[in-house]
Amino acid sequence: MKKLPWHRVKRLKRQTAAQPLQQYRHCPACGEGEKQPVATAPLLALDDFQFFTDQHGMNRADHHIVVCAHCGLLYTNPCYTPAGFQQLFEKAGLSYGHTAGRIIEQVEWLTQHFPQTQSLLDVGCGNGDLLKALPQTMQRFGMDVDQQVLNDAAQRSPDITFKGCDFDGLNDLPQSDVITLFHVLEHLANPGDFLKRLRQLARAGAALVVEVPVIDRAAETQDRDIVGFFTIQHLTHFSKISLENLLAVNGWRVRSAEAMDGYNGWRVVAEQSELKQTEQVKDEAALQAANAYLAVWCDNVAAVKKRIQTLHGKPRIMVWGAGQHSEYLALLTKLFRLDAEFVMVDSDPLKQGQSYHSIPVLAPEQVPESAWLEDDFPIVISTYGGQQSIERLLKSKGVDPLRVLSLYDRTQRY
Ligand SMILES: [Zn+2]
Structure with a gap:
């Protein structure tokens, strides 16, 4: 290429896809809106969001964060349909990557907390880097939605068992002492149903390790990024309380919880319990934390706008x-x-x-x-x-x- 192909911006008109990319849903934690849908004004709305490169104006979504009036959970509504997931994330590539670089800390933490563990299943294992770094004496299983990535991982690590994972129709689970879900739950359309199914299929006495970012820590940890906590990639925006609530109603009792150093990770260890029938406590703190974070986020957007102005x-x-x-x-x-x-x-x-x-x-x-x-x-x-x-x-x-x-x-x- 001798000369750069300079071009003026032309935003394509939004087209309706053959199958809807998004649909409204009820609260994934408490079910509010299941019988009677409630109209909720979004806390934050980014309409007509294009997922990466042009695809005839078809890869657009409305990104709305709402607060459940009943339990206080923050979640995106509408949410992607399976067709939407496929269409919208197909071209995400490196924009939807796994967070690498914490493997050493995770391995140390796991061996410290579960010294007797004989077997471990990493759900959302990606290329299996975490599993590869665990002791070879341990029986190791990995599950992920990305079959291509799993095939490559299996070829490179024949001593680890990899398996495809259907988050909405989980019906088979390798039996292990410990199950890890590092930054997985916030990406699922039905995190509660998945946790319940996991509870039913897991070995009796299995420990579950869950890590998600929480709104309680967003203002202090998400820094200056204009994408930040409410990224389009997350479908549920947990708080410390809403995560515990969701685990409890789906048969997991939190045994310990801790904040990770230097980034927004809230890591809990849960054990199997009875499915809780009692009312959930409304998480009032989540909305407060969200508002505090949004104030920081608006400052961040203003600072970036100022720099863009210099291009005038x-x-x-x-x-x-x-x-x-x-x-x-x-x-x-x-x-x-x-x-x-x-x-x-x-x-x-x-x-x-x-x-x-x-x-x-x-x-x-x-x-x-x-x-x-x-x-x-x-x-x-x-x-x-x-x-x-x-x-x-x-x-x-x-x-x-x-x-x-x-x-x-x-x-x-x-
Ligand atoms: Zn709710």
């Missing part, structure tokens, strides 16, 4: 990052409404060669050397977690740092 008057702008973060910029700031031509760069092969609001998305290697070294168009880094690595990459390509617009002063890992 630039005829050409490169945006690095065509994932979720860019759609937040599109909906919350004026970036893609500036009177300019754009080009985008992304290192995710699923996005390369596609377009995003009609802007071509290139692989970094496709950008000619002269564009890095001689041109003077600004380069906006559109990611929170990946900001520093992209800054380093641009530096290594010899780009003048004055051309680079980072949207955050500092970033931290969740």
Whole structure:
């Protein structure tokens, strides 16, 4: 490529998919709205959210966070249908990755808390990195929805048993002493039904380890990110109380709970109990914590908007990052409404060669050397977690740092 394919933004008109991508649901914790749907004003609404690169205007969703009037749970409503999941997450690629890098801590923690454990099942195991790092003397099982990832993992680790997982129709479970669910529950449409099924299928006396981010800690841990706690990837937004509630009504009693250091992880150990028939306690604290967090989030959005303003008057702008973060910029700031031509760069092969609001998305290697070294168009880094690595990459390509617009002063890992 000799010249960059600069293009003006054209947001495609939203099209209705053949099968609905979203549907309204009742509260996944207490069932409120099951018999009689209740109209709830959302706490936060991001309408017409496009899932990554253009797909004829079909990959759009309304992202609404609501609060259950009965139990106080924060959850997204409407929620994705199975067709919606498939359609919307197909192109997510690296934007919907597993959180790596905590394996060492998790292994240490597990061996410390369960020294006698003979067998462990990791649900949502991804490529099996956690299982691989556990002692080989342990019988290890992994389950995940992504069959392709499981096949690769099984080939690399023949001593670990991998199995596909249907979260909505779980009917078979490898028997183990410990079951881990690290950052899984918040992604499920029916977390309660899944926990109940897990309770029925698990070995008697099995321990369940669950970790989710909680709203109670969002204001202190989610930092400056404009995606932040209420990311479109989470369907239930737990609090310490609502997680315990959900576990209790589905047959799991919390034995211990702790906050993880340095990121928003709330880790509980639960054991099997009777299904609780008693009324749930309404979680009043969740709404309070959500409001405190939203105040922080609004400040974050304002700070990013201010940086975007500095691009005013630039005829050409490169945006690095065509994932979720860019759609937040599109909906919350004026970036893609500036009177300019754009080009985008992304290192995710699923996005390369596609377009995003009609802007071509290139692989970094496709950008000619002269564009890095001689041109003077600004380069906006559109990611929170990946900001520093992209800054380093641009530096290594010899780009003048004055051309680079980072949207955050500092970033931290969740
Ligand atoms: Zn509820």
